[in-house]
Amino acid sequence: MSLKLNKRVEKIRPYIPGKPEEVLRRELGIDRIIKLASNENPLGTSPKAIEALKKEITKSYFYPDDTYYSLKNKLSKHYNVPADWIILGSGSVELIKMAANLVLDEGKYAIVSKNSFLMYKKVVQEFAGDEYIIWVDTTEDYEYDLKGYEKALNSDKNISILFIANPNNPTGSYIPAKKLYNFIKNTPEEVLIILDEAYVEYADAEDYESGLQWIKEFPNLFLIRTLSKAYGLAGLRVGVGFAQKELIDILMKVRLPFNVSRLAAVAAEAAIDDKDFLELSFKTNKKGKEFLYRELTNIGFKVFPSQTNFLMFIPSVNPKILIKKLEKEGIILRPLDPFEIPEAIRITIGTMEQNKILIETLKKILKEF
Ligand SMILES: Cc1ncc(COP(=O)(O)O)c(C=O)c1O
Numbered sequence: 001m002s003l004k005l006n007k008r009v010e011k012i013r014p015y016i017p018g019k020p021e022e023v024l025r026r027e028l029g030i031d032r033i034i035k036l037a038s039n040e041n042p043l044g045t046s047p048k049a050i051e052a053l054k055k056e057i058t059k060s061y062f063y064p065d066d067t068y069y070s071l072k073n074k075l076s077k078h079y080n081v082p083a084d085w086i087i088l089g090s091g092s093v094e095l096i097k098m099a100a101n102l103v104l105d106e107g108k109y110a111i112v113s114k115n116s117f118l119m120y121k122k123v124v125q126e127f128a129g130d131e132y133i134i135w136v137d138t139t140e141d142y143e144y145d146l147k148g149y150e151k152a153l154n155s156d157k158n159i160s161i162l163f164i165a166n167p168n169n170p171t172g173s174y175i176p177a178k179k180l181y182n183f184i185k186n187t188p189e190e191v192l193i194i195l196d197e198a199y200v201e202y203a204d205a206e207d208y209e210s211g212l213q214w215i216k217e218f219p220n221l222f223l224i225r226t227l228s229k230a231y232g233l234a235g236l237r238v239g240v241g242f243a244q245k246e247l248i249d250i251l252m253k254v255r256l257p258f259n260v261s262r263l264a265a266v267a268a269e270a271a272i273d274d275k276d277f278l279e280l281s282f283k284t285n286k287k288g289k290e291f292l293y294r295e296l297t298n299i300g301f302k303v304f305p306s307q308t309n310f311l312m313f314i315p316s317v318n319p320k321i322l323i324k325k326l327e328k329e330g331i332i333l334r335p336l337d338p339f340e341i342p343e344a345i346r347i348t349i350g351t352m353e354q355n356k357i358l359i360e361t362l363k364k365i366l367k368e369f
Contacts, residue, residue, distance in 0.1 A: 011130040015122060019332045030330050034357060036348040037334040039169070039199075039310050041232035043284060043351070045267070046277035049233065052270035056263055064262040071265045075240060078272050079212060084245045087252065088260045092198060092226040092239030096163075097123050099222050099241075101254045103160040103192050104128040111152045111162035115142050115171055115339050117196065120163040134159070142304065142312070142341065143173040146183045153187060162187070165196040166211070167203050170339050170346040172306025177209030184211070184218055195223045199308035201230035201278065202285055208307060212242060219244050222251075229309060230281045231271040236264040285309045288349040295359045296347075299366065310348045312336070317369045319345050325365045331358055 018037030025033050036042075068088055076083040089095035100123035104110060110124040115138045124133050134157060136148035144164065153159060167174040175183075180195075187193055195211045215221050223242045228234035238260055241251065260268075271277070292311055296303045302314040315322050323335050323345060334346040350358065 008125060008127075008129045012122060012125045015118060016338060018334045019327070021332070024327060024330065024332055028328070028330065033330045033332065034350065034354050035332045036350050036354065036358065037332045037346075038234070039229055039308070039348045040234045041229060041281055041309075042288075042349070042354060043232065043277070043281055045232045045235075046271045046274040048270040048274040048277070049231075049267040052266045053263055056266040059262060062262060063258050064260065064265055066257050068260065068265055071260075071269050074269050074272055079242070081212065081215070081242050082245070085215065085242055085248055087241040087243075087248050087255065088265075089239035089241060089255075090259045090261075090264075091228060091237040092196065092224045092241075093119050094237075094259060095222075095224050095239045095241040095251075096120065096194065096196070097126075098251050098254050099192060099194050100124060100127045100161065102250060104132070105160075106132070107158060108132060108160040109134050109157045111136060111149055111159060113144050113149075113163070113165075113168075114138050115168075115341055116144075116163070117165050117169050117198075118338060120194075124161075138171070141173070142171040144168060144175050146175065146179060149183065150186070153191070159191055161192040161194065163194045163196065165198065167197075167199045167208075167307040169198065169308065170310070170334070170336055170341070170344075171312050172304055172308045172310060174203060174205060174208050174307040176205075176207040177211075178207070180211065181209075181214065184214060184221060187220070189218075189220050191220060193218070193221045195221060197223060198226045198229055200225065201282060202309050203307040204286070205307055215242050215244060219247060222247060227268050227271055230278055230285075231268075232277070232281065233264070233267055233271055236261070236267050238264050238268045284351065285349050288352060288355050291352065292347065292349060292355050292359070295355075296362075299359075299362060310346050312341070312344050312346050314344045317366065319343060321369075322365065325368070326358075326361065329361050329365070331361055 021033045072083040104127035134152045225240045227238040300316045304312045336344045
């Protein structure tokens with residue numbers, strides 16, 4: 001390659017998402033595919049959002065309103081946050097990238113937890129370089145280790161950003177509110193804190209709390225949500241970021257114009273209004289999670305508690321072989337070697353029908369080992 005690539009790019013590996021349904025269908029030539037690999041909503045998209053999409057589709061030739069006035073006002077009321085404390089992204093991944101773009105550079109470090117969402121590593125590689133990542137190990141149970149973060153903050157490195165997913169992907173673990181709040185309070189104001197709450201709508205532990213209202217207190221806190229999970233809009237790409245106006249204004253400098261499509265914006269508005277869909281999504285997930293937790297444990301797998309719409313488990317057999325065998329049966333799960341937990345597998349909670357098929361198929365396959 002004769003291009004004059006910047007040296008950071010060489011170290012970046014393209015993101016490998018969960019295997020798409022279409023790919024396996026092509027590979028196997030079978031119709032029934034159950035994809036439980038990308039933490040999508042198994043109930044699909046809110047009917048209200050679908051209605052809104054149908055109405056808007058004929059306006060697709062128009063650019064969106066780049067101020068996103070209507071959607072931001074809806075979000076402002078819904079979350080009780082001023083509209084100018086909100087920024088939208090093409091999925092929350094774009095917001096993560098914008099934040100990294102603001103503060104990272106060669107020589108500036110980022111704190112990233114091992115066994116967490118892969119995008120954090122990727123954006124640091126892109127804007128600073130691989131060598132500027134300070135990795136913090138997770139605990140024995142693969143939980144975030146805030147003590148490790150504190151230690152990194154107290155080092156002599158020039159740290160500009162840190163990333164926290166709460167609850168975490170792919171482990172499903174969470175950080176209790178008090179602990180996280182105290183950590184944020186003790187973090188120097190010049191360090192940008194990314195608090196990623198992609199799975200907040202599923203979390204119901206007594207000591208879990210969203211950090212949304214904390215943004216009033218901490219000018220360096222950027223809180224990120226997504227409509228890809230509980231709101232069922234993964235295919236449309238809508239992320240929502242919250243921070244004090246001053247930080248939002250700086251983030252706006254690196255935002256691409258029209259970064260949320262017209263269709264995505266109207267669907268997001270309708271989805272936010274669809275309380276029934278959200279409630280059904282939560283209940284279906286909770287029931288499915290309890291079912292899968294029990295069944296997978298009974299099968300003899302080590303299953304980790306989860307505050308999300310997925311479970312991480314360590315199977316009693318080789319995970320790679322197990323995943324391959326399941327794929328042959330049309331079921332897609334997520335291998336966790338990219339997350340550096342090669343011994344484990346992640347499964348998105350499906351509909352009860354999907355969950356039951358998964359368990360039956362697993363039992364059949366395990367006899368072959
Ligand atoms: C922790 C976490 N953050 C962010 C995202 C990105 O979601 P999206 O870009 O679809 O909003 C995901 C997706 O899996 C995630 O697990």
